[in-house]
Each structure stands twice: as C-alpha cells, then as structure tokens.
Amino acid sequence: MIAVYACSGLAVLLLILLFFVGDGRETDEDKLLYAEHDLRSEVLSPPEIVHRIFSRQDRRFIRDFDSPRLRRIYSKERKQIARDWIRQTSRGIRKIMRDHLRSARASQNLELSGEISLLGHYVQLRCLCGLLALSSLLVSPGVLQEVALYACNLSHRMKSAHHRLEATFQIPSPESTAGVSR
Amino acid sequence: MKDAFKPGLLRSAYDDLLNRTLAKIPSEFGRLIYLASTRDYNSGSYHHEGLSTRFTSEDASAALWAAHREIFWRLASLSLEEVVRELDAYIQSSHEQCDEILHAWLELEPYRVAIPMDVDPIMAQLLLSNIKIGLEVLRIRQKKNSASPSGAWPLPSPAR
Numbered sequence: 001m002i003a004v005y006a007c008s009g010l011a012v013l014l015l016i017l018l019f020f021v022g023d024g025r026e027t028d029e030d031k032l033l034y035a036e037h038d039l040r041s042e043v044l045s046p047p048e049i050v051h052r053i054f055s056r057q058d059r060r061f062i063r064d065f066d067s068p069r070l071r072r073i074y075s076k077e078r079k080q081i082a083r084d085w086i087r088q089t090s091r092g093i094r095k096i097m098r099d100h101l102r103s104a105r106a107s108q109n110l111e112l113s114g115e116i117s118l119l120g121h122y123v124q125l126r127c128l129c130g131l132l133a134l135s136s137l138l139v140s141p142g143v144l145q146e147v148a149l150y151a152c153n154l155s156h157r158m159k160s161a162h163h164r165l166e167a168t169f170q171i172p173s174p175e176s177t178a179g180v181s182r
Numbered sequence: 183m184k185d186a187f188k189p190g191l192l193r194s195a196y197d198d199l200l201n202r203t204l205a206k207i208p209s210e211f212g213r214l215i216y217l218a219s220t221r222d223y224n225s226g227s228y229h230h231e232g233l234s235t236r237f238t239s240e241d242a243s244a245a246l247w248a249a250h251r252e253i254f255w256r257l258a259s260l261s262l263e264e265v266v267r268e269l270d271a272y273i274q275s276s277h278e279q280c281d282e283i284l285h286a287w288l289e290l291e292p293y294r295v296a297i298p299m300d301v302d303p304i305m306a307q308l309l310l311s312n313i314k315i316g317l318e319v320l321r322i323r324q325k326k327n328s329a330s331p332s333g334a335w336p337l338p339s340p341a342r
Binding site for chain 1: 258259260261262263302303304305307308311314315318319322
C-alpha cells in the first residue's frame with residue numbers, strides 16, 4: 001500500500017515539475033521581441049513549421065554528410081529553435097488562458113463541460129511543454145517530432161475552444177451593471 | 183483617376199506582379215530578395231514603379247507585401263534538402279563566383295534583411311537557420327568539388 005502511495009505521490013510531483021519546467025519565463029529581451037508581435041498576430045506556429053523544426057528527414061540529410069562541424073551546427077541551431085518554439089507555445093497557451101479567464105470572470109453563463117475541457121487542454125499542454133523542454137536537452141529534436149506535433153495540434157485546438165466558448169459568453173453591458181448597483 | 187483600394191484590383195496587381203516580374207526570376211530566393219529590395223528600409227512600405235503606374239500605389243504595395251509573405255512562407259516550409267537546392271539555384275543564376283557569394287553570405291548574412299515584417303518569429307528563425315546550414319552544406323560540397331578532379335557538384339543525397 002505504501003508503495004502505491006509513494007508511486008502516486010511521485011507521479012503527481014513529476015507532473016507538477018513538468019507543469020512548471022516548460023514555463024517559458026520571459027527575459028526582458030524576450031518581452032521586447034515578442035510584445036509587438038503578440039498584439040498583432042498569431043502566437044502559435046502552424047503545424048507545418050513544427051513538422052520542419054522537428055524534422056527527421058532533415059536530420060537524415062545532415063547525417064549523410066561526413067562532417068562533424070555540419071552536424072554540430074545543425075544540432076545547435078535546431079535545438080535552439082526547438083527550445084524557442086516550446087517557450088513560444090508555452091507563452092501562447094498562457095496568454096490564451098489569461099484572456100479566457102478574464103472573459104469568463106465577466107460572463108454570466110459558463111458552459112461547465114467546455115471550461116473543464118479547456119482546463120484539461122491547458123494542463124496537458126503545460127506538462128507536454130515541460131516534457132519537451134527537458135527532452136530537448138537530452139535528445140535531438142527529430143526524436144520528439146510526434147510529441148511536438150501533438151502539442152502543436154492541441155494548442156490550436158485549445159485556441160479554437162477558447163474562441164468558441166468566448167463567443168457564447170454573455171457579458172453584461174456596463175449600463176445594466178450600473179443599474180443593478182444603484 | 184485611379185480607383186480606390188479594392189480587393190479585385192489588389193488581386194489583379196498581385197497576378198500582374200507574379201506573371202510579369204516574379205516569373206522571370208529563376209529561384210525562390212531570388213524572388214524573396216527582389217521583393218525585400220522593393221521595401222523601404224525606413225518605413226517598411228513597398229514600392230514598385232511599374233505596378234504603381236498600372237494600379238494604385240496602395241494596391242501595388244499590398245500586392246508586393248502579399249507576394250513577399252507568400253514566398254517567405256513557401257521557403258520556410260521547405261525541407262533542408264530543398265533549401266540547399268534553392269540556394270544552389272540562386273547562386274547559379276547570380277553570375278557571381280560561387281565561393282565569393284558563399285563567403286559574403288556566411289560572413290555578412292545579408293539574407294537577414296529579406297524577411298518580411300510581422301511574421302511568426304519562429305518561422306523567421308527557422309528559415310534563417312536553414313539558410314545558414316544550407317550555406318555550410320554548399321561550402322562543404324564546393325570544397326569536395328575543388329578537391330575532386332571532375333568538376334561536377336555531387337548531387338544531394340536521395341531522400342529515404
């Protein structure tokens with residue numbers, strides 16, 4: 001019985017760790033770089049690009065050249081982009097969640113199942129980002145292609161779910177709120 | 183008097199740009215660099231004398247912007263092997279010495295200014311990184327080529 005509790009505790013600890021590892025905390029430089037971009041356009045990269053970042057085909061192409069220097073450059077470049085993509089995705093889903101919470105707080109009709117599903121997507125994505133961030137330190141991005149694509153598709157699903165739920169929110173107008181308070 | 187900005191005219195301006203100008207440029211990198219060169223460094227807006235005489239300057243600018251983004255997207259989505267092929271095609275069509283271009287591009291990284299504004303930073307980073315790796319691949323091939331007696335460049339390895 002103790003072993004079961006210990007394993008469960010360990011699993012929960014691991015999930016919490018993964019949740020915070022892929023946190024993608026922003027440096028001041030990041031904030032400057034992304035602030036304007038985030039306001040204007042999509043914060044989540046399309047799956048086609050994620051497929052390329054974590055491409056196995058590219059890895060094989062480079063491996064066929066008998067050049068350690070080329071392999072080193074490739075590995076360094078791709079790991080950097082993979083890490084930046086994980087941080088961008090993590091930042092993107094946190095922004096979606098923040099926006100969603102802001103709208104949900106003001107709304108009078110919440111669709112509970114939809115909200116739980118959105119939260120599920122969010123927790124899953126945070127853990128996946130943590131897993132990807134840790135794994136990218138150990139293995140080549142090409143090995144992580146499936147997980148990265150899954151995370152990418154899930155992040156887009158989360159974004160769509162947020163927009164769908166937000167469209168159904170009934171947010172009281174300032175006049176009606178003022179009337180109630182009077 | 184020229185018509186006001188209309189999607190129909192923008193489409194015509196875009197098609198005109200594609201058929202009259204871009205079709206004559208043999209490689210995607212050539213097109214990307216050409217389109218980037220029509221952009222004002224200070225304002226970021228696009229200008230094209232020929233297009234502006236046939237359409238409004240707004241339509242011409244919007245068509246150049248759309249074409250720039252379209253080609254950027256196509257290049258960023260390419261595999262590394264295809265990027266190398268495109269870079270090779272660009273170098274072959276430039277009438278400059280291959281080693282000189284490789285040296286200048288590796289040293290000065292002029293391709294950085296060819297990225298359109300307000301695109302996904304990860305996409306931009308991926309393309310720039312692929313160009314850097316692609317140039318290194320071409321440098322290695324050129325080295326092998328100058329070392330081997332036959333003048334032909336080795337073909338890229340077949341995709342598995």
